[in-house]
Amino acid sequence: MTDLTRLTLTDARDGLKAKQFSATELAKAHIAAVEQARALNAYVLETPEHALKQAAASDEKLARGEAGPLEGLPLGIKDLFATKGVRTTACSRILGNFVPPYESTVSSQLWRDGAVMLGKLNNDEFAMGSSNESSAFGPVVNPWRRQGSNVGAGAAGAIEGNHLVPGGSSGGSAAAVAAHLCLAATATDTGGSIRQPAAFTGTVGIKPTYGRCSRWGIVAFASSLDQAGPIGKTVRDCAVMLRSMAGHDPKDTTSVDRPVPDYEASVGRSIKGMKIGIPREYRLEGLNAEIDALWQQGIDWLKAAGAEIVEISLPHAKYALPAYYIVAPAEASSNLARYDGVRYGVREQGRDIVEMYEKTRAAGFGAEVRRRIMIGTYVLSSGYYDAYYLRAQKVRTLIKRDFEAVYDQGIDAVLTPATPSAAFGIGEKGSADPVEMYLNDVFTVTVNMAGLPGIAVPAGLDSQGLPLGLQLIGRPFDEETLFSLGRVIEEAAGHFPVGERWWA
Amino acid sequence: MSVDAATVKRVAHLSRIAVDDADVPKLQGELNAILGFVEQLNEVDVTGVEPMTSVTPMVMKKRQDVVNDGEIAAEIVANAPASEDNYFMVPKVIE
Numbered sequence: 001m002t003d004l005t006r007l008t009l010t011d012a013r014d015g016l017k018a019k020q021f022s023a024t025e026l027a028k029a030h031i032a033a034v035e036q037a038r039a040l041n042a043y044v045l046e047t048p049e050h051a052l053k054q055a056a057a058s059d060e061k062l063a064r065g066e067a068g069p070l071e072g073l074p075l076g077i078k079d080l081f082a083t084k085g086v087r088t089t090a091c092s093r094i095l096g097n098f099v100p101p102y103e104s105t106v107s108s109q110l111w112r113d114g115a116v117m118l119g120k121l122n123n124d125e126f127a128m129g130s131s132n133e134s135s136a137f138g139p140v141v142n143p144w145r146r147q148g149s150n151v152g153a154g155a156a157g158a159i160e161g162n163h164l165v166p167g168g169s170s171g172g173s174a175a176a177v178a179a180h181l182c183l184a185a186t187a188t189d190t191g192g193s194i195r196q197p198a199a200f201t202g203t204v205g206i207k208p209t210y211g212r213c214s215r216w217g218i219v220a221f222a223s224s225l226d227q228a229g230p231i232g233k234t235v236r237d238c239a240v241m242l243r244s245m246a247g248h249d250p251k252d253t254t255s256v257d258r259p260v261p262d263y264e265a266s267v268g269r270s271i272k273g274m275k276i277g278i279p280r281e282y283r284l285e286g287l288n289a290e291i292d293a294l295w296q297q298g299i300d301w302l303k304a305a306g307a308e309i310v311e312i313s314l315p316h317a318k319y320a321l322p323a324y325y326i327v328a329p330a331e332a333s334s335n336l337a338r339y340d341g342v343r344y345g346v347r348e349q350g351r352d353i354v355e356m357y358e359k360t361r362a363a364g365f366g367a368e369v370r371r372r373i374m375i376g377t378y379v380l381s382s383g384y385y386d387a388y389y390l391r392a393q394k395v396r397t398l399i400k401r402d403f404e405a406v407y408d409q410g411i412d413a414v415l416t417p418a419t420p421s422a423a424f425g426i427g428e429k430g431s432a433d434p435v436e437m438y439l440n441d442v443f444t445v446t447v448n449m450a451g452l453p454g455i456a457v458p459a460g461l462d463s464q465g466l467p468l469g470l471q472l473i474g475r476p477f478d479e480e481t482l483f484s485l486g487r488v489i490e491e492a493a494g495h496f497p498v499g500e501r502w503w504a
Numbered sequence: 505m506s507v508d509a510a511t512v513k514r515v516a517h518l519s520r521i522a523v524d525d526a527d528v529p530k531l532q533g534e535l536n537a538i539l540g541f542v543e544q545l546n547e548v549d550v551t552g553v554e555p556m557t558s559v560t561p562m563v564m565k566k567r568q569d570v571v572n573d574g575e576i577a578a579e580i581v582a583n584a585p586a587s588e589d590n591y592f593m594v595p596k597v598i599e
Contacts, residue, residue: 101579211560224559253564322542333519340520342592344583353595354520362522370521371531375538377519378507387505388542393555395548400556434534435541451559476560 004029005180006497009073009237010264012183016062016072023062023072027055027116030074034118034181036504039159040141042166042176044079045087045120054116061114070244071114076182078173079120080127081107081228082217086117090219091135092125094339094364096346104217105249106186106228113244118182122172125366126336127193127221130440132171133426134368142166142201142423143179143498147465153503164423164466167197167440173231174201178498184232184241188218190225191324192419192444195456198231199418199469202458202496204238204486205231207444209477210451211256212242214249222331223254225324225448234495235457235486239263242479258477266480267487272306274481277411279314282443284420290462291417298415298459298470301492302485312411314402319395320446325438326379326392327449332369333376339364371434400450407475413485416443418456418469447473455482459493467496505543506536 004026007015015021031048051074058072082088082100089095103111111117124134132140142164145151154160166175170187174197177185187194189207198205206229213228220226230241243264248257278299283292299309341347341360348363350356365373379388406414420442430437447454453476456469470489474482507515512532516523523531577590586593 096585098583101576101582209560211562250565250567254558254560256560256562257565316548319545319548322545325538325542326545337520341585342594343580345585347585350595353597355522356595357520358517358522361520365521370519371534371538373519373521374512374515374531375535378511378515378535378539381515381518384505390555391545391548391550392542393557394550394553395545396556397553398548398550400559433537435537438541 005033007183008233009183010234010240012073013240017067023055023058023116024052026072027051027074030118030182036501037179037181039153039157039503040143040175040179041138042122042140042172042179042181043076043119044089044091044122044137044172047086047117047119050086051116051118058114058116068112068114069240070110072116073114073183074116074118075110076118076121076173076176076185077107078123078170078186078188080123080188080219081186082219083107083117083120086120088120088219089136090126091123091137092365092369093136094345094361098344102217105214105251106218106245109244109247110186115244121176121185124169124171125369126219126332127169127188127190128332128368128372129168130192130196130437131165131429132168133165134366136366139426140166140171140175141503143175143503144201144423144466145502159503162425165200165426167200167423169193170197170231174198174203174205177201177203177231177233184230184237186228186245187231188226188228189448190221190328191448192441194229194231195444195454195469195471196419196440198456199458199467200423202467202498203231203233204235204455204457205229206238206242206455206479206482207447207453208242208246208479209453211254212246212453212477212479214247214252214255216249216251220335222328223335224331225328235483235490236264236267239267239483256477261480263480263483266483269484270306271302271484271488274307274412274485275410276302276307276309277312277406277414278309279312279317279414279416281314281317282416284442288421291420291468294460294468294470295415295417298489301489302415305488310411312406312414314406314446316395316398316402317446320399320449321438321442323392323395323399324445324449325375326388327396329372329376330380330389331376333373333380336369336373368434396449399446403450403452412475413481414473416471416473418443418471422462422464422466422468443471452476453479453482455486457486457489458496459489461496506539507532
């Protein structure tokens with residue numbers, strides 16, 4: 001029999017309906033693949049019994065002809081999504097052994113539609129990071145290796161050599177999809193955390209418009225920027241996933257009450273006559289030549305498919321990253337105030353309650369999270385609020401206006417590179433200066449600041465044999481155009497599956 | 505703007521994060537690197553610009569002001585590090 005884990009989500013869906021294999025067989029194949037890939041550290045919790053139970057229920061529904069849109073399809077869930085009765089930690093020590101008595105809205109909709117949960121996926125602690133190195137469970141290994149690298153399976157199932165990071169914060173989601181450890185995964189994106197890891201692993205990731213997916217039950221990082229979305233093997237797979245994840249939720253007042261389109265129908269739709277903006281400000285000084293060439297290649301592909309290319313200007317784009325590093329930490333410092341060692345998670349004893357708080361938070365949070373809470377506290381503190389936070393929110397208005405002006409000119413979407421480089425090595429960035437790591441999100445963060453949808457699609461390999469991605473930015477709530485354009489790039493570039501299971 | 509050692513300690517206390525004196529210089533350097541990076545926002549003319557309050561302009565939905573959840577005290581304290589009779593337990597606050 002063919003390896004069921006190599007199927008795309010939509011091929012597996014069609015195979016189940018055609019009774020070529022059962023949901024139980026599909027789940028078992030994935031459970032075995034997950035077990036053999038523990039050295040990648042993509043999963044922080046495996047839930048095989050749960051998966052087999054859901055798969056058995058799916059087989060019954062399939063037999064009765066009552067299959068949901070995701071019936072019997074095994075998924076991985078980022079550990080930021082609360083899963084009822086299943087440990088959820090945001091990959092932080094401070095949540096300890098937290099077992100939510102409730103289910104996040106997004107994941108509940110996946111189960112409603114018949115999906116099967118394989119387990120919880122690794123991420124940067126509280127989704128703060130671009131390499132998955134800040135996780136309390138340790139880093140994730142990117143299933144991609146540089147040509148001629150020394151990375152391989154060592155003794156006792158460990159990985160040897162200086163492996164690459166999968167990006168972050170949804171590093172476990174991206175690595176699991178790329179390594180065929182699930183058919184698709186949930187992820188979240190606050191500054192690039194879906195698109196950057198997708199680009200680093202040759203997978204597709206979409207951050208929908210702010211408000212498209214409910215944030216209820218997702219561990220909060222920066223509430224005005226956080227948005228859930230899928231990482232999948234193909235554009236079509238992401239379209240199918242997003243349809244189930246999206247939708248209005250009365251429990252999240254920022255979720256938008258408008259119908260969810262059939263996104264899959266937009267995959268393969270003609271892009272003839274669409275106007276694609278190329279922002280001149282994204283041509284950064286010192287931009288990697290391979291990234292620049294890939295961008296030009298993307299322009300040529302879209303042109304060949306009938307799109308019109310227009311040079312545009314986003315004059316405030318360069319200020320998105322510094323403004324983000326005020327707004328996001330400010331919101332994080334407020335959101336993370338709840339981790340006080342009282343209601344859940346771990347507690348360190350102190351002489352009095354303040355010392356208990358201080359010791360608990362010092363021991364429970366990792367270095368990057370502590371740093372961001374402190375920056376956030378500082379920029380919100382009396383005397384600095386206007387100079388930092390208020391100014392950053394004003395700059396954010398200007399960033400959004402730039403996009404509004406472009407869309408008013410009739411531009412349908414904006415094409416940019418997804419990341420300034422391919423995947424880098426573990427320990428390579430950010431150890432001396434945190435800003436070095438932050439620069440990874442330079443192309444993606446603008447989209448969060450303006451609340452727009454953005455998709456990352458793999459578009460080629462660099463000279464080291466590593467995947468590179470392109471990003472398309474759409475109008476608010478026009479994810480459909482992104483799926484149509486993304487599919488054109490995918491068709492031209494081809495797919496980039498990881499070849500051998502070198503880790504097993 | 506940059507922070508001195510005293511400010512780092514003050515911010516740590518405001519954040520309720522214990523910081524060892526030995527770790528202050530490193531933290532000060534990291535915080536100053538971030539503050540140095542965001543300094544470029546001062547180049548932007550923001551005169552007359554409204555600060556963003558919401559990326560998606562929409563009227564907030566309101567629900568009826570009624571009790572629609574609750575009576576689940578045991579579930580709420582189930583994850584607490586210390587609880588007794590469905591109360592969260594903390595060190596003594598008032599002498």
